[in-house]
């Protein structure tokens with residue numbers, strides 16, 4: 031979803047919620063109202079917390095996420111990726127890895143029609159290390175995706191193939207670029223393994239990568255297993271952040287049988 035017109039704010043539950051945000055940073059506006067705010071008292075706060083708070087207060091995506099009831103500004107990243115690549119179809123079964131606080135789950139629930147009527151209702155299963163408050167329509171699990179027992183529980187809950195595997199997993203930044211890069215790529219590799227295990231033919235994988243895109247070996251593997259593999263940095267992803275996303279569509283394999291069986 032590109033930055034959109036302020037005339038048509040997104041409505042949760044509609045197929046294509048759009049960010050009613052124009053411009054970026056201090057000059058950005060929502061519905062014609064300038065968004066820049068100043069942090070009045072910084073007493074007792076560390077400089078980094080003040081900087082964080084100031085950025086939050088001046089971030090139009092944060093304001094828009096609050097207005098629309100999304101748990102995180104990240105919700106717009108998934109919505110924007112889906113507006114461009116159209117992988118969240120009605121009735122799709124979605125696994126969301128690194129789901130907390132839940133913005134991606136909320137968008138996935140809306141767009142796959144989990145709470146809708148009729149037969150093409152989707153399914154969304156989210157997993158995170160952190161505990162999450164319930165989200166209507168999503169099944170949430172808490173645990174470490176790298177833990178075999180948690181993986182087993184996830185497969186059991188899923189109890190069948192998935193159409194889409196999303197991974198926004200990220201470890202807390204250490205500030206050491208090479209370490210952060212290795213950690214994110216490590217998580218991405220395991221998420222790709224998982225996708226290869228559960229995706230239906232034609233399925234899609236979306237995963238967070240850092241600057242430099244996907245590592246060669248992993249990229250070759252994705253290109254072998256999916257019809258199209260593209261990298262994208264959605265507008266909601268901060269320009270000073272090294273993150274972008276790999277979107278792989280048209281899974282060529284077949285899921286490994288007996289998913290979720292002991």
Ligand SMILES: C[S@@+](CC[C@H](N)C(=O)[O-])C[C@H]1O[C@@H](n2cnc3c(N)ncnc32)[C@H](O)[C@@H]1O
Pocket residue numbers: 101102104105127128129130131132133134135157158159160173174175176198199200201217
């Ligand atoms: C950027 S946040 C995800 C935001 C989420 N997409 C949203 O829309 O609210 C990254 C998440 O990855 C989770 N994470 C990192 N490593 C993980 C692991 N090994 N297993 C499960 N979750 C993990 C973190 O706990 C964190 O909540």
